[in-house]
Structures are given as structure tokens and as C-alpha cells.
Amino acid sequence: MKILENGICSISSIKASGYREGKYGVTVLYHENSTAAAVYTTNKVYAAPIDITRKHLENGKISAVIVNSGNANCYTKEDGIKKGLELASLVADTLNIPVEDVAVASTGVIGRQMPMDIIKPVAIESLKRLDNSRECANDACNAILTTDTTPKECAIESTLDDGTKFKVAGICKGSGMIAPNMGTMLGFITTDLDVSRDILQEALLSSVKRSFNMVVVDGDESTNDTVLVMSTNEVKGEYDNNFQEALDYVCMSLAKQIAKDGEGASKFMEVVCNGAKSEEDAICVSKSVVSSSLVKTALAGADPNWGRIICAMGYSGVEFDPDCVSISIGSGSENVVIVDKGNITTYANPEILEAAEVIMNKKEVVIKLDLHDGCYSATAYGCDLTYDYVKINAEYTT
Amino acid sequence: MKILENGICSISSIKASGYREGKYGVTVLYHENSTAAAVYTTNKVYAAPIDITRKHLENGKISAVIVNSGNANCYTKEDGIKKGLELASLVADTLNIPVEDVAVASTGVIGRQMPMDIIKPVAIESLKRLDNSRECANDACNAILTTDTTPKECAIESTLDDGTKFKVAGICKGSGMIAPNMGTMLGFITTDLDVSRDILQEALLSSVKRSFNMVVVDGDESTNDTVLVMSTNEVKGEYDNNFQEALDYVCMSLAKQIAKDGEGASKFMEVVCNGAKSEEDAICVSKSVVSSSLVKTALAGADPNWGRIICAMGYSGVEFDPDCVSISIGSGSENVVIVDKGNITTYANPEILEAAEVIMNKKEVVIKLDLHDGCYSATAYGCDLTYDYVKINAEYTT
Numbered sequence: 110m111k112i113l114e115n116g117i118c119s120i121s122s123i124k125a126s127g128y129r130e131g132k133y134g135v136t137v138l139y140h141e142n143s144t145a146a147a148v149y150t151t152n153k154v155y156a157a158p159i160d161i162t163r164k165h166l167e168n169g170k171i172s173a174v175i176v177n178s179g180n181a182n183c184y185t186k187e188d189g190i191k192k193g194l195e196l197a198s199l200v201a202d203t204l205n206i207p208v209e210d211v212a213v214a215s216t217g218v219i220g221r222q223m224p225m226d227i228i229k230p231v232a233i234e235s236l237k238r239l240d241n242s243r244e245c246a247n248d249a250c251n252a253i254l255t256t257d258t259t260p261k262e263c264a265i266e267s268t269l270d271d272g273t274k275f276k277v278a279g280i281c282k283g284s285g286m287i288a289p290n291m292g293t294m295l296g297f298i299t300t301d302l303d304v305s306r307d308i309l310q311e312a313l314l315s316s317v318k319r320s321f322n323m324v325v326v327d328g329d330e331s332t333n334d335t336v337l338v339m340s341t342n343e344v345k346g347e348y349d350n351n352f353q354e355a356l357d358y359v360c361m362s363l364a365k366q367i368a369k370d371g372e373g374a375s376k377f378m379e380v381v382c383n384g385a386k387s388e389e390d391a392i393c394v395s396k397s398v399v400s401s402s403l404v405k406t407a408l409a410g411a412d413p414n415w416g417r418i419i420c421a422m423g424y425s426g427v428e429f430d431p432d433c434v435s436i437s438i439g440s441g442s443e444n445v446v447i448v449d450k451g452n453i454t455t456y457a458n459p460e461i462l463e464a465a466e467v468i469m470n471k472k473e474v475v476i477k478l479d480l481h482d483g484c485y486s487a488t489a490y491g492c493d494l495t496y497d498y499v500k501i502n503a504e505y506t507t
Numbered sequence: 508m509k510i511l512e513n514g515i516c517s518i519s520s521i522k523a524s525g526y527r528e529g530k531y532g533v534t535v536l537y538h539e540n541s542t543a544a545a546v547y548t549t550n551k552v553y554a555a556p557i558d559i560t561r562k563h564l565e566n567g568k569i570s571a572v573i574v575n576s577g578n579a580n581c582y583t584k585e586d587g588i589k590k591g592l593e594l595a596s597l598v599a600d601t602l603n604i605p606v607e608d609v610a611v612a613s614t615g616v617i618g619r620q621m622p623m624d625i626i627k628p629v630a631i632e633s634l635k636r637l638d639n640s641r642e643c644a645n646d647a648c649n650a651i652l653t654t655d656t657t658p659k660e661c662a663i664e665s666t667l668d669d670g671t672k673f674k675v676a677g678i679c680k681g682s683g684m685i686a687p688n689m690g691t692m693l694g695f696i697t698t699d700l701d702v703s704r705d706i707l708q709e710a711l712l713s714s715v716k717r718s719f720n721m722v723v724v725d726g727d728e729s730t731n732d733t734v735l736v737m738s739t740n741e742v743k744g745e746y747d748n749n750f751q752e753a754l755d756y757v758c759m760s761l762a763k764q765i766a767k768d769g770e771g772a773s774k775f776m777e778v779v780c781n782g783a784k785s786e787e788d789a790i791c792v793s794k795s796v797v798s799s800s801l802v803k804t805a806l807a808g809a810d811p812n813w814g815r816i817i818c819a820m821g822y823s824g825v826e827f828d829p830d831c832v833s834i835s836i837g838s839g840s841e842n843v844v845i846v847d848k849g850n851i852t853t854y855a856n857p858e859i860l861e862a863a864e865v866i867m868n869k870k871e872v873v874i875k876l877d878l879h880d881g882c883y884s885a886t887a888y889g890c891d892l893t894y895d896y897v898k899i900n901a902e903y904t905t
Contacts, residue, residue, distance in 0.1 A: 154821030154829045184817055184829065184851070219814025220851060332818050402800075406897050416617025419582055420730050423552030431552045431582065453582070453618060496894045499804050 116246035127252030128235035133179035134252030146310035150334035157189030169306030263362035273346030275302035320360035373497030391487035397425035405494035413465035440471035514644035517662035525650030526633035531577035532650030541737035544708035548732035555587030567704030671744030673700035718758035771895030789885035795823030803892035811863035
């Protein structure tokens with residue numbers, strides 16, 4: 110597996126662009142006749158573009174995606190559909206493709222009509238810049254951001270067992286309203302491997318489950334979440350699990366970038382749950398801990414208050430024996446065991462708590478849990494809860 | 508219904524005491540041969556005192572309760588049980604009652620052995636002060652607090668249909684780790700009405716469902732939650748629903764006091780969901796909104812970002828038609844409708860948003876939702892999420 114340098118433009122037949130004016134940005138991705146699959150928010154209130162994209166993806170084919178930031182186009186009724194289609198038509202007319210082959214996605218404030226007088230000129234400007242270059246990849250990355258502080262991309266080359274080389278490349282945005290099921294996140298992934306629509310959909314679902322769905326910033330699940338993967342079908346080869354692994358890698362990388370850029374976050378947290386009776390149990394326990402406001406504030410204060418960890422495990426809803434649990438806290442090569450199969454190590458060795466405090470002052474902290482009750486594992490990704498999260502979100506619309 | 512002045516000591520046969528040294532406090536309540544019922548945390552990791560109290564309440568009778576703050580006596584294994592029983596024995600020996608008639612509760616840091624060298628002298632001092640007076644009621648209220656900033660009590664006199672007057676009085680603590688199911692809250696309620704154990708248990712469950720279980724501060728459910736009600740059985744009368752109403756009133760008052768004193772809270776929020784298909788649906792929707800970090804931070808910033816409200820309704824898991832929903836924001840006699848059966852009123856009248864902002868600057872804000880889909884309602888109670896929540900919790904153990 111090789112990391113590629115050109116982000117979403119690492120696949121040379123993909124054209125990308127991005128343009129921003131103030132808080133409004135528009136990104137376009139383009140490759141005619143791509144096979145496509147997508148996963149959407151499970152929020153009952155979902156944005157107009159999701160309706161449009163779901164419909165346009167019914168035949169498993171698209172040629173372009175247009176994404177705007179600054180307005181979520183959610184809770185906007187018929188007007189929202191109309192304006193979403195207007196953006197799709199703009200792309201279709203410019204690129205001379207059917208409007209049904211254009212997917213649409215939006216992110217921003219909910220419940221306001223799209224200011225087309227602002228967004229349309231931005232979209233036109235973005236479309237003018239459509240090309241394949243490192244600069245275009247940057248622009249595409251940047252124009253979809255909202256409260257994000259860093260662009261997020263990942264591109265790799267991998268190899269099928271038959272020796273065929275293929276690429277997977279993606280960009281995403283997401284920083285707040287990040288919850289158990291994808292938060293306000295938009296992700297767009299491309300590959301050149303010829304993959305059927307059904308396999309693409311299945312592979313995406315599987316990757317999303319382990320990556321974007323394991324990221325929690327604040328527990329609020331957005332109305333606009335979309336992860337879309339499109340294949341240019343240029344590379345033919347005997348399909349095998351290497352594709353899933355490559356897609357997993359890209360999704361996981363993007364998901365971690367979201368957690369690291371969580372609103373106001375100063376630290377990244379990984380919660381690994383091992384030894385669970387089922388994958389579902391491992392997911393529930395790790396997400397419960399990574400989501401806990403009290404664990405998140407303890408991380409912010411570098412306070413090894415592990416009682417909050419066992420507490421969050423306890424209310425996860427999963428059955429386990431608290432007296433068999435192990436808990437450790439680590440960062441890089443450092444790791445301290447605080448609870449060892451139910452035994453609290455810090456009674457005999459109080460200096461362990463000091464070591465844990467030193468670790469919790471690092472930028473990246475890994476909390477490892479073992480239920481000693483089975484062979485399933487899961488990892489959840491999150492960040493600390495800081496003053497800045499409050500600041501950012503107390504002042505977002507006004 | 509009449510508000511009584513003497514808190515938990517409004518029932519003259521109840522003796523109460525409280526004493527505190529630094530972060531360790533001990534409260535005792537005493538009335539021999541009380542009928543008793545209790546509701547506990549659903550957290551799978553629960554504290555030693557819960558084991559003890561559950562056992563001692565098996566016959567529906569207790570004579571005293573001892574509560575300590577400063578240490579949760581949770582994740583402390585056999586040693587925790589031993590020390591919990593040691594406190595019960597101290598009460599039993601002092602009051603000359605069987606140890607099995609003493610209930611125990613604790614609140615504080617999880618995963619540390621109880622420092623009996625500190626807590627026992629505090630308990631002895633508390634027991635010395637056991638009496639019936641306004642001062643004793645104050646002490647009992649205060650000694651159970653942890654990060655709470657105000658004592659919480661409520662006492663009322665009510666009347667059965669047959670003319671019998673009876674009293675219900677309670678105290679509680681709770682400020683952080685307050686979640687969908689009772690958070691770190693301890694509540695102790697007394698009544699003089701002669702009620703069977705089964706009716707008492709049923710009435711308590713019903714009241715807790717509508718009060719303590721509807722309070723969310725941070726979504727973390729504690730390991731120690733206990734609400735216990737004891738009846739002195741002095742007042743005989745024809746039991747009717749007036750008792751349930753009185754118990755509801757006291758529980759609701761205490762629950763709201765917890766929400767108002769949420770860690771770092773500057774504002775109190777009530778989320779009323781009307782027009783739901785079932786009570787369960789109404790509970791889910793109102794709790795989802797009151798729990799949302801984004802709604803809570805919007806409240807902190809007095810930002811009428813109602814998109815976050817519809818978003819939180821959407822991920823509550825409840826089926827409803829977003830285009831039929833109404834949302835209003837009010838405080839006292841002021842109220843503005845922002846979404847009226849799916850129509851956003853602020854498009855035509857932008858000044859409505861300004862009015863909403865003025866309302867959100869008040870100390871108590873009511874968000875009213877109507878799903879227009881049935882006749883069930885529920886109300887959830889919470890607070891805003893402020894810098895101070897982060898501050899308090901980033902620095903709690905260290």
C-alpha cells in the first residue's frame with residue numbers, strides 16, 4: 110500500500126474543483142459514467158440533496174457530484190429540492206451530461222433557504238476550475254469545509270492478488286454535529302478499480318461501519334451526512350479483498366482526521382474495546398466511552414479519572430462482568446494498566462496514576478478496554494471536550 | 508396542596524442530620540419501622556451501597572438511611588460492601604436498630620476505597636446531631652452535595668379525597684453525571700401516609716419516570732443513583748391518587764432543582780413534546796432535544812438556531828413527519844412560534860428570530876414541540892452547556 114500525493118486527483122481521470130466566497134463554498138468532482146454507491150444519515154429529518162442523490166444513484170451510475178458548504182438545504186421543502194436540482198442542472202449543462210447523473214450534497218446551517226444568488230456564482234466559478242491537479246485537489250478539499258480547521262484527504266495505491274494496481278482516494282469534511290452515525294460529515298471517495306455497483310455498496314457499508322460510524326465528537330447526528338464512492342472503472346482485475354482493505358484504510362484515515370479536528374478539540378482519543386462477546390457489544394462499549402462528556406472533559410484536563418470510564422462502560426447497555434474488566438491508558442509506546450481483570454493497580458502503585466496523567470497530557474491518547482468475555486473488538490474515535498467546543502457552538506449562526 | 512417550611516423535617520417524627528468535613532459529608536434520616544421502596548441506577552456497574560440497600564429493602568421495611576458524599580464506594584468489590592455495612596452498623600448500634608433496617612447510599616469519586624478513617628468520624632458527628640428541626644433539615648440537605656451549588660428540598664401537605672391530610676417531603680443531590688436515567692442523583696423522600704410497600708414502589712416508579720428520569724445534564728448515567736421513599740405510616744386514610752400527585756410534585760420539584768443546578772449551568776431548559784403517538788415517543792423526542800450538545804451550547808449563547816432542535820428531533824429514533832411539526836420558544840408569558848406545522852415563520856417575519864434571541868437570554872427557557880400526530884406529551888428538563896461545565900469536569904479528581 111502506497112500513499113499518493115495528489116489527494117482526490119491521484120486518479121488522473123478524475124477532475125475536481127473548489128471555490129469559496131466567505132462561508133459559502135462549492136466543490137465539484139467529475140468523471141463520466143462512474144459506478145457509484147452511497148450511505149446516508151439515518152436522521153428522520155434529512156436534507157433535500159439526500160433525496161436528490163438517492164434518486165440519481167438508483168441506477169448505480171453518476172458522472173459528477175456538486176457539494177456546497179454554508180447552507181445545509183435542510184428543512185427547506187419543495188424549494189430545497191428545486192434549488193438542489195438547480196445546482197445539479199448547472200453542472201449538467203456545463204459538462205453536457207444528464208442532470209440525473211449529478212449527485213448533490215450540502216452542509217451548513219439547517220432551516221434556511223439556499224441563497225442561490227450567492228451560491229450559484231460560486232458554483233459557476235468552481236466549475237470553471239475543474240481539472241486534475243494538486244491545486245484542484247486542494248480546492249476541492251477546502252471548499253466543503255465549515256467549522257473544520259483543516260482539510261481532510263487520503264489517497265493510496267494498492268494491489269490485487271493478481272498483481273493489478275488500483276487507487277482509492279477521498280476527501281471529507283466534518284467537525285461538529287459528529288455522532289454515532291456519521292455526524293455532519295460528507296465524504297467523497299473515488300477509485301479507478303472496476304467494481305460492480307453492488308460490491309461497491311457493500312464494501313462502502315462495511316468500511317463506513319468501522320470508520321465514520323465510529324467517530325463521535327458531540328453525539329449530534331446531522332441531517333446531511335453522505336458518504337459517496339464513485340469508480341471510474343478504468344482498472345480491470347480479479348476483484349478480491351484488497352479493495353475492501355484499501356477502502357477501509359481511506360475511510361479510517363478520513364474518520365480519524367475528523368475526530369482530530371473535532372470542534373474545539375485539543376486531543377485525539379481512540380477507545381479500543383477487546384474481548385467482547387460480539388462485534389455489536391464491542392462497538393457499544395467503545396462508543397459509550399468515547400462519547401461520554403465526563404471522559405471527554407477528563408481528557409481535556411488530563412485527569413486520569415478512570416472511574417468515569419468504567420461508569421460509561423456500565424451504561425453502554427452491554428452485559429459484562431465489571432470484576433473481569435481491564436482498562437489501560439496509553440499514547441505511542443507508553444501504556445499503563447489501571448485496572449487488571451478487575452484489580453485496581455493504583456492501590457498498590459499510586460505512581461501509576463501519575464504516569465497516566467503524563468500520558469493524558471499527550472496529543473493522542475488510547476484507552477484500551479478488555480471485557481475478557483469473547484474475541485470481538487471495535488475501536489471508536491473521538492476527542493476531548495473543551496471550552497472552545499462551547500465557544501464555537503454558542504456562536505455559530507449569529 | 509401547601510408548601511411546608513421545614514424540608515425533610517416537615518414530618519415531625521422524622522429525624523435528620525448532616526455533617527461535613529471538607530469534601531466528605533454524611534447525612535442520616537431516621538424513623539423506626541418505615542415502609543420503604545427505592546429505584547436504582549440501571550448502570551451495569553453499580554456501587555456497593557446499592558447491593559446493600561437492595562438487600563435491606565427486600566422486606567419493604569427500613570428504619571434509617573445513611574448517605575455519604577465524597578466517595579462513591581463504587582468499583583470497590585468486597586471491601587466496598589464491608590465498608591458500606593460498617594457505616595450501616597454504626598447507625599444500627601447508635602440507634603439500637605437491626606443493621607438490616609439501615610439503607611446506605613454514596614456519591615463521589617468512583618474506584619477509590621472508602622477512607623473510613625475520615626468518613627467514620629464524620630458519620631459519628633452526624634449521628635450525634637440527629638433531631639427534628641429546620642437546622643437538621645438544612646444539614647441533611649447539605650451534607651449529601653458534591654459539585655452541587657445549592658441544596659435541594661421540597662415539602663408539601665396534601666389531602667386525600669376523604670379529607671385526610673398527609674405530607675410528602677424530600678431532599679436530593681445531583682449536578683453532573685446526570686443522564687437519561689437518573690444521573691448521579693440521590694433522592695430521599697419521606698411521607699407520613701400509611702401506604703403499602705407495593706403501592707409505594709409503584710407510585711415511586713411512576714413519579715421517577717416523569718421527573719428524575721427526564722433530567723439530562725450531560726448524558727452520563729451514574730453508578731450510584733438511588734431514589735428512596737420511606738413512609739412513617741402515621742397517617743391513616745383511604746388511599747387515592749392524591750398521594751401519587753403529591754409524590755409527583757415533590758419528585759418533579761427536586762428534578763427541576765437538579766436541572767437548574769446542572770454543572771456550570773447558567774440557564775434552565777424545559778422541552779415539552781406534545782402531539783406524539785405514544786408517551787414513549789414523546790419522552791424520546793423531548794429527551795433527545797434536551798440532551799443535544801448543540802442545542803445546549805446554542806442556549807448558552809442565546810442563539811435561536813432552531814435547526815439544531817429539528818435535527819435532534821430527527822435523530823431521536825421516533826417516526827414523525829417533519830413537515831407537520833411545530834416548534835416554539837418561550838419564557839414566562841412570552842412565546843414565539845418559529846415553525847408552525849412545518850412552515851417556517853421567520854421567512855416572512857425575520858423579527859421573530861430577534862424575539863427568540865431575547866427569550867433565549869432569559870434564565871428559564873421552554874422549547875415546545877408538537878408532532879401533530881397523537882395525544883401524548885412529555886417534558887424533559889435540562890440546562891445549557893457552558894465553559895464552566897468543562898472547567899468543573901476537567902478538574903474534578905485532581
